Amino acid sequence: MIEPGCNRFAVDGELADLDGLRYTPAGLERVALKIRHDSTQREAGMPRRVQCEIPALALGAAAKQANALRPGQRVRAEGFLAQRSLRSTQLVMHIENITTLE
Amino acid sequence: MPIARVALDVPLPTLFDYAAADGIAAGQRVLVPFGRKQVVGVVMECAADSGLAAERIRPVTQVLDEIPPLPAELLALLRFCSDYYHHPLGATVLSALPSRLRSARRIKPGNAAQYALSASGRALDLGRFPGRKVVQHRILAALQAGALNPAQLRALSPGAPAALKALLQAGWVEVCAASHRAVSPAFDNAHTLNAEQQRAVDAVARANGYGCFLLHGVTGSGKTEVYVHLMHRALQRGGQVLLLVPEINLTPQLENYFRSRFPDTALASLHSGLSDGERAHNWLGAQTGRARIVLGTRLVVFAPLPQLALIVVDEEHDASFKQQDGLRYSARDAAVFRANQRGVPIVLGSATPSLESYHNAQSGRYRLLQLTGRALAAAKLPAVRCVNIASEALHHGIGGHLLAALEQRLARGEQSLLFINRRGYAPVLMCSACGWLSGCPNCDGKLVLHLQDRRLRCHHCGHQARVPGACPSCGDADLKPVGSGTQRVESALRERFPDARILRVDRDSTRNKGAWSAMRQQIHDAEVDILVGTQMLSKGHDFPGLTLVGVLNPDSALYSSDFRASEELFAQLAQVAGRAGRADKPGEVLVQTAFPGHPLFRALRDHDYAAWAKTLLAERRSAGFPPFVHQAMLRAEGKREAGVVAFLQQARKAATGLALPVEVYGVVPAAMPRRASHARAQLLVQCETRKPLQQFLRAWRPLLDALPANKLRWSLDIDPLEF
Numbered sequence: 001m002i003e004p005g006c007n008r009f010a011v012d013g014e015l016a017d018l019d020g021l022r023y024t025p026a027g028l029e030r031v032a033l034k035i036r037h038d039s040t041q042r043e044a045g046m047p048r049r050v051q052c053e054i055p056a057l058a059l060g061a062a063a064k065q066a067n068a069l070r071p072g073q074r075v076r077a078e079g080f081l082a083q084r085s086l087r088s089t090q091l092v093m094h095i096e097n098i099t100t101l102e
Numbered sequence: 103m104p105i106a107r108v109a110l111d112v113p114l115p116t117l118f119d120y121a122a123a124d125g126i127a128a129g130q131r132v133l134v135p136f137g138r139k140q141v142v143g144v145v146m147e148c149a150a151d152s153g154l155a156a157e158r159i160r161p162v163t164q165v166l167d168e169i170p171p172l173p174a175e176l177l178a179l180l181r182f183c184s185d186y187y188h189h190p191l192g193a194t195v196l197s198a199l200p201s202r203l204r205s206a207r208r209i210k211p212g213n214a215a216q217y218a219l220s221a222s223g224r225a226l227d228l229g230r231f232p233g234r235k236v237v238q239h240r241i242l243a244a245l246q247a248g249a250l251n252p253a254q255l256r257a258l259s260p261g262a263p264a265a266l267k268a269l270l271q272a273g274w275v276e277v278c279a280a281s282h283r284a285v286s287p288a289f290d291n292a293h294t295l296n297a298e299q300q301r302a303v304d305a306v307a308r309a310n311g312y313g314c315f316l317l318h319g320v321t322g323s324g325k326t327e328v329y330v331h332l333m334h335r336a337l338q339r340g341g342q343v344l345l346l347v348p349e350i351n352l353t354p355q356l357e358n359y360f361r362s363r364f365p366d367t368a369l370a371s372l373h374s375g376l377s378d379g380e381r382a383h384n385w386l387g388a389q390t391g392r393a394r395i396v397l398g399t400r401l402v403v404f405a406p407l408p409q410l411a412l413i414v415v416d417e418e419h420d421a422s423f424k425q426q427d428g429l430r431y432s433a434r435d436a437a438v439f440r441a442n443q444r445g446v447p448i449v450l451g452s453a454t455p456s457l458e459s460y461h462n463a464q465s466g467r468y469r470l471l472q473l474t475g476r477a478l479a480a481a482k483l484p485a486v487r488c489v490n491i492a493s494e495a496l497h498h499g500i501g502g503h504l505l506a507a508l509e510q511r512l513a514r515g516e517q518s519l520l521f522i523n524r525r526g527y528a529p530v531l532m533c534s535a536c537g538w539l540s541g542c543p544n545c546d547g548k549l550v551l552h553l554q555d556r557r558l559r560c561h562h563c564g565h566q567a568r569v570p571g572a573c574p575s576c577g578d579a580d581l582k583p584v585g586s587g588t589q590r591v592e593s594a595l596r597e598r599f600p601d602a603r604i605l606r607v608d609r610d611s612t613r614n615k616g617a618w619s620a621m622r623q624q625i626h627d628a629e630v631d632i633l634v635g636t637q638m639l640s641k642g643h644d645f646p647g648l649t650l651v652g653v654l655n656p657d658s659a660l661y662s663s664d665f666r667a668s669e670e671l672f673a674q675l676a677q678v679a680g681r682a683g684r685a686d687k688p689g690e691v692l693v694q695t696a697f698p699g700h701p702l703f704r705a706l707r708d709h710d711y712a713a714w715a716k717t718l719l720a721e722r723r724s725a726g727f728p729p730f731v732h733q734a735m736l737r738a739e740g741k742r743e744a745g746v747v748a749f750l751q752q753a754r755k756a757a758t759g760l761a762l763p764v765e766v767y768g769v770v771p772a773a774m775p776r777r778a779s780h781a782r783a784q785l786l787v788q789c790e791t792r793k794p795l796q797q798f799l800r801a802w803r804p805l806l807d808a809l810p811a812n813k814l815r816w817s818l819d820i821d822p823l824e825f
Contacts, residue, residue: 024579024580024581025527025531025551025553025556025569025581025583026556026568026569026570026571026572026579026581027556027569028571028579030580057580059579059580060579082535082578083535084534085534085535086534086535086536086537
C-alpha cells in the first residue's frame with residue numbers, strides 16, 4: 001500500500017560543493033551541498049546512463065553528518081524534495097540521512 | 103485679599119484662583135490645595151478680586167519662596183507656547199520646570215561640587231600609574247585640564263563614580279567650590295577667523311537688538327568658531343548665552359569644548375541625562391545669573407536667563423528640536439520667538455538648513471550668512487561617488503567597490519565608516535518556502551531580527567520573541583534574514599577582514615550608560631579601523647583619522663510617503679559625508695544606490711545644498727507643502743479603529759462647521775495604521791498663512807475638548823514634522 005503524501009528520494013553520488021557549516025537564525029545547523037550522480041538505469045526496457053547534479057540541503061543532525069564528510073567522497077543520501085523557494089520551481093533535495101559508501 | 107491666578111499641571115486650559123497674602127507676585131511657586139491633594143503651581147497673575155464667589159476660593163497653602171519668582175519674560179514665553187501650540191497653560195508652565203521645582207520639597211542651596219586634582223594628584227606621574235585602573239587613569243588625565251563636575255565625570259565612563267571615590271580616598275582628587283564669574287572672561291583665542299567667518303561674526307555683532315541669522319556653513323567650515331567669537335562678545339558685555347544643541351550625547355563633549363575656550367566662565371548644561379538635583383541646580387544657576395553660558399537640548403529654551411544676550415541653535419534643522427509628546431513645541435521656533443521678545447540676536451547654524459529656515463532666509467525674514475570653505479585650508483570637502491547597486495554583486499549589502507575601498511584604508515591605517523540607518527541584523531525574517539514574514543502581532547510593522555541574542559524585536563512597540571525554530575506557518579526550519587542592518591554588516595566585515603578592529607555604534611551597542619563616550623574615546627585614540635553605525639554617528643562628531651564613508655541602502659527615503667523624507671536624507675548624508683577627511687587627509691564617500699542619477703545624489707556629489715534646496719522648494723511650492731503652507735495635525739489612537747475614526751469624523755465636522763478659511767482634509771490612517779495594538783488615524787488642517795490657522799485652532803480646540811473621546815487618546819500637533 002502506498003502511503004498518501006509520499007515524497008521519498010534516495011540517491012548515490014559523489015559529494016561535490018560542500019559549503020561550510022552555517023546556522024539558521026534560530027541556531028540550527030545548516031549545510032548546503034551538491035551530489036554528483038552517475039549511474040546506469042533502465043528506461044523503456046533498455047539500459048541508459050544517467051548523470052545529474054542535485055542541489056541539496058541538510059539541517060540539524062543531517063547537517064552535522066554532512067559536515068563530517070569531504071568533497072569527492074561517495075555518499076548515499078536519503079530525504080525528500082522541495083521547491084527552492086516560492087518564486088523558483090527548481091527542486092532541492094532535503095537530506096534526512098547521509099552516509100558514505102566507502 | 104489679593105487673588106493669585108495659578109497655573110497647575112492639569113489638562114484644563116484655565117488658571118485657578120486662590121486667596122493669597124499681600125506681596126504675592128507673578129512667577130512665584132506656590133503650594134495650593136487641589137481637590138484633596140496639595141499641588142505645586144506657578145502664579146501667573148495677581149488680581150484684586152475673583153469672578154468666583156468668595157466661599158469657593160481656597161487659600162494658598164504656602165509660598166515656596168526659596169527661589170526667586172520666575173521672570174515675567176519666561177512667563178510670557180510660556181504663555182506664547184501654550185497659546186501657539188494650543189496646549190493647556192498649566193501643563194505648559196509646569197512641564198518647563200525641572201522636576202525638583204515641581205515638588206514642594208525644599209530645594210537645598212545646591213551642591214555645586216566640582217572635582218580637581220589635589221597637590222599630590224598633580225605630582226602624580228600618569229605614565230607610571232597602574233594600567234589596569236583604566237577609569238581612574240582617564241579621570242586623572244581629564245582633571246589635568248581643569249576641574250570637572252559630576253556630570254562631566256560620568257560622561258567619561260560609567261564606572262566614574264566608583265573610581266572617583268577611590269581617587270578621593272587616595273587623596274589625589276579633592277572637592278573644590280565651583281569657579282566664579284570673572285569680570286573679564288578669559289578667552290582662549292587660539293584660532294583666527296578666516297574672512298567668511300569674520301564677516302559672519304561682524305554681521306551678527308552689528309545687529310542692534312533682535313536679528314535672526316541663518317549660518318549656513320558646509321561641514322567642517324568652522325561654525326563653532328563663529329559661535330565662540332559671538333559668545334565671547336556677549337560675555338564680555340556681561341550677557342548670558344543660550345546654546346541649544348540637538349543631541350544629549352553631544353552635550354558633555356560641547357560642554358568640555360566651551361569650557362576649554364572660556365576657562366573661567368561658569369557654564370551650566372541642561373538635558374535629560376542629568377540627575378534631578380543637578381538639573382535643578384543648573385537651572386537655578388541660569389536664573390541667578392551665576393551660569394553665563396547655558397547649554398542643552400530643547401528643554402533649555404525654557405531656562406530663565408535674566409541677562410540673555412545671545413541665542414545660538416546648532417544643527418537647527420534637526421528634528422529632535424521638536425518635542426513629540428505633551429507640549430509639542432519646536433525649541434528652535436520658541437528660541438526665535440524668545441530672541442525677538444528679548445531683543446537679542448539669534449544664530450541658527452547648520453550645514454543643511456531646514457527648508458523652513460532657508461525659505462525664511464531667502465524671503466528676507468532671516469539673514470543668510472554663508473561659510474563656503476572648510477576652516478582648515480588643508481581639509482578639502484570629500485569626493486562623493488555613487489555606486490549603482492544594479493551592477494554590483496552585494497555581499498550582505500556591501501558591494502565590491504566599497505570592499506576594495508575599505509581594503510585600501512586598512513592597508514593605509516586609516517579609519518572608515520559604514521553608515522546604515524537600520525539597527526539589528528536584518529529588518530525582517532522570511533520563510534522562502536511559503537512567504538511567511540516576521541510581522542509584529544501588535545503593529546503593522548515587522549519584527550527585526552537581532553541575531554546576537556536570537557530574538558525578534560519590534561522597534562515600534564517593544565514586543566519581542568525568540569527566533570522561531572521553524573516557520574510558524576509551514577514548518578520549514580530554513581528561515582532567511584532579508585535585508586541588512588548594522589549587525590549583519592558588522593559580521594560580514596568581521597568575516598571578510600578578520601584582522602580589522604571593527605566597532606558597531608547603534609542604540610543597541612550603546613545602551614549602557616557611558617558606553618558611547620567610551621567608544622568615542624576608542625575612535626579618537628585610533629583603536630578602531632572600521633566603524634559601522636546608524637545616524638548616531640552622523641551628528642557633529644569630529645573623527646580626524648576618518649577618510650572613507652560608505653553609505654548603504656539610503657534609497658527607502660526616496661519613495662517614502664513622508665514629503666520630508668528626502669530633505670532629511672540629504673541632511674543626514676551631507677552630515678555623514680562630512681565626517682570624511684576633516685583633518686589633513688582627503689576624504690572619500692561612496693553611496694550605494696539604485697538611483698545614482700537622482701537630483702539628491704547629484705547635489706550631494708556637488709556639495710550643492712543651494713541647488714538641492716531650490717529643487718525641493720520648487721516641489722513644495724507646486725505641491726502646496728510647507729513652508730508654503732502652515733499645518734496642524736489632529737491625531738487619535740485607540741483600541742477600536744471605529745471609535746478612532748468616528749472621533750476624527752466628528753472633529754472634522756466641527757472643523758468644517760466653523761466655516762473658516764482653512765483647508766480641512768479627510769480622515770486618513772496614520773503612516774503606521776496600527777501600533778502597539780492601537781489603531782491610529784489623523785486629520786490634517788492647513789492654511790497658506792499662520793494667522794487664519796491660529797484663529798481656526800482657537801475656535802476648534804474647545805470643540806475638540808467637548809467631543810466624547812472614550813477609550814482613545816488624541817493630540818493636536820502644530821507645525822507637525824511627522825506624517
